[in-house]
Amino acid sequence: MENVDGYAQDTEPTMCMCGRNATMRTSWTENNPGRRFLGCSFYGRPDTCDYFKWVDPIVHPRYKSVINGLLMNANHKDALEKKLQRFLMYHRILLAMVVMVLLVRCVI
Template sequence: MAISSSISSSSADVAVPCCHCGMRSPMRTAWRCDYPGRRFYGCAAYGGPNCCTFFEWFDPEPPKRFADVIRNLLEANESLSIDNHNMMKTNFELTAALRETTKKAEELAADVDSMVASNVVLGEDLTTCVVSRRWLRSALVAVLSALIACVWLRVVNN
């Protein structure tokens, strides 16, 4: 595993060694190596172009069991971080899908409202047609009745 570190301060009154560059070496903690959680001193210019090769462990070598437990915890943490990232991505995708579905539902609701309004107008037109048809039917029946009466009177009078 590669070495990754973080700078931390120590309240212990321990002499801080200087690196080959002549600068005081900060204490760091190794997380991704055979000794996860073990503190060490390294070059103050670590990661920069003028970094020297100074390295000195601060903590004594821990029992193998400790390193295994810490490594397992780090792996479990990494797995949980990946799961969390994937769930956040899924949540984002579901939220976007929900927004799109809501937008489509609103558009459909507007279409339904428009259709209902059109249906109301058509219903009113149909009612008007039915009333007009009934009136025309009544008028036609009256005219036909009068015509039949006239024809009947002519036939009877002749």
């Protein structure tokens, strides 16, 4: 029987070299975007067994290009949205300050 990811549910979890269950992760490097791998549950931290095994086959160059382009566009969009939010906040503060100055002038 297969789960949503296409992996058998009945198989036992893969153990890393230090006896822990290996964890499925996804690479987002430029060379392996979206490619899944198994690693020690403490993979990347100091003093681990550094167990590593690719789950997905090598990524086709066209796939790499498309995924990296989508990631670049998503990152660019996020940066633009943050810039727009800062711009709007700045102008709201500026407008509030102008209104306060006008109110103070009217009161005096």
